[in-house]
Amino acid sequence: MHTHVIVVATPGRLPRIEARGGLAGRCTGPDTVHLVSTAATPLGGDTLTVQLVVEAGARLRIRTAAATMALPGAQLLQSSARWTVEVAGELDLDPEPTVVAGGATHHTTTHLNLAESAQLRIRERTQIGRSGEREGFWTSALHADVGSTPLLRHRIELGHGAVADDVLAAPRACISELRYPAPTFETPGTVLALAAGGSLATWQGDRLPPNG
Template sequence: MRAGIVVIACAGRLARIEGGGGIAGRHTEPDTVHLVSTAATPLGGDSLNVRLVIEPGARLRIRTVAAAVTLPGACIDHSTARWDIENAGELDLDPQPTVVAGGSSHGTDVRIKLADTARLRLRERVQIGRCGERDGFWSGTLRVDVGAMPLLRHRVELGSGAVGDDALAAPRACISELRYPARKFETAGTLLELARGGSLATWQGDRLPAC
């Protein structure tokens, strides 16, 4: 299945939402859109494409109503999600965790273009396996530019077959949080200040902490 949604935020009005396939958007507050799955997705072979545009002076909060559980398909184990973001206003993107079920593989690709005036908070949470499962695989790529200049290139692999996975150290959960232009914020992870502004916090462990 191919699912896609576009959310465009303009100052002084509700965001415009265009979607199809297995995902829809719902206004829950004047500046907040919740993404809702309308079908059993992602299964192996599925691809999700999300495009967010935040115009100057606009504020947008993106949330999801439930965790995303990736499952292997009948013939294909791998599914993908791609986020393309253009932000000239203020964006707070904090979806519920992605749970990679045993036997499935999932890849996330996030590409962000920021204006100099933009403000951003992006949090991503991933858990390998449901109860008793440890053999799923996830890879995440994050690419962020401010204007024409690169801000961040970041890639993480997690789970069975990941580069850093071995018998002694095998984390099965991670949290990444990117903020721009803030250089410091409270976090339980390791905080890295970025050369062109902003900061990235990362945490890894066996299970995601309770909210």
């Protein structure tokens, strides 16, 4: 299944939403959109493309109604999600966690372009395996710029077969949060201030915290 979602935030108007495939968008507030599953996705072989545009002077909060469950398909194991984000106003992107079931592989890529006046918070939470499972695999790559200035190039992989996966250290959960222009913020993870502004926090462990 191929799923495609576009959300455009314009000052003084409700966000414009276009969606087809396994996700729908619902306005749940003047500046808030919840993404809601309309089918079981992502399965192996599925692709998800989300485009977010926040115009100058606009605010947008993106949430999801439930966690995303990446499952292996009958013939293919790998699914993918691609986010393209353009922000001149204010964006808060904080979906529920992605859970990669045993045997599944899920790849996420995010391309982010910010205006210098933008305000941003993006949080990504991932758990490898349901109860008793440890065999899933996940990667996430983030490419972020402020105008034409590089802000961040960041890649994480987690799960069975990951570079950091061994018998002594085998994290199965990750939280990654990017903020701009805040140089630091309170978080249980490790915060890194970025040279072009903003900050990145990362945390890894065996299971996501209950309210993490």
